[in-house]
Amino acid sequence: MSQMANAITKRERDCLVFIEEYTGKGFPIRLHEIASTMKVKSPTAFNVIKRLEEKGLVESRNGMVRLTTAGKEAARKILVVHRTFESLFCQSGVPMEKACEEASDIDFLIPENNARKVLKRIDNPKVCPHGKPIRGR
Amino acid sequence: MSQMANAITKRERDCLVFIEEYTGKGFPIRLHEIASTMKVKSPTAFNVIKRLEEKGLVESRNGMVRLTTAGKEAARKILVVHRTFESLFCQSGVPMEKACEEASDIDFLIPENNARKVLKRIDNPKVCPHGKPIRGR
DNA sequence: AATAACATTAGTATGATACTAACGAATGTC
């Protein structure tokens, strides 16, 4: 209720981003992989996936999980915001690890268009502190 | 679990900040006031207050609610972070209302010391867009 | 065909959020 209709939780965010980053390399992802990365048991991961599925962000078939078009778009938006704030924190003197962690706590809460404005304000860096492109891939 | 031990929720944050701002003017606050401002029924507000009480941030007696020392300190920290990000958003071209709203979504998630670093990065404004002092009062 | 690895279902638990209904206490009005 504090968020708009299509809100996701931190857990769902972590899961979504992990799938995006993993499957971005062309490998399919298995639930077991997700569970162990998120450090939860399979049924927990299964439920998170199920919720993401209900929200139309993820598809799973034969234990293979992948993002839908909407899911990819959602992940893309989150990553733009993530890298923007990560950059802001780093520019401000926060250590990279901490910057990343804190960006992860807020990147799914802030609309992309506002992050883009912030990006301009901080001199429009093209890559995040990890060297990944901030805007389109 | 995504947060540290003493984490509070968005609801609790809203409640805490509201009490801080209200009682800052020297008036005692009543539960009914809190409930109607937060747009929830009394029992809901009552429960939020109860949780804040358990966390040692609030005291209530005879239906009068006020912050403890720890509660004031927590509210102060939140407001430093709030005003920092509000300023950032405004400087970036986000309308003030929206800037405030979004700052409220994240200000309780970011540690004060990192916000202070961000504050320096954005040219150390002394007041937030509403004209309130950002650092100590 | 048997086993191992993994997915899935069922069932339970906790914490945050929110409600209604009912009750209690204080306050003010007639």
Place this chain on the structure above:
DNA sequence: GACATTCGTTAGTATCATACTAATGTTATT
């Protein structure tokens, strides 16, 4: 002083997200 209104509190219910164990399917590999 009796009564009504207002507000706080308790009790009970519900939902959602999160997380677990235990049991059951399913698939793949040997």
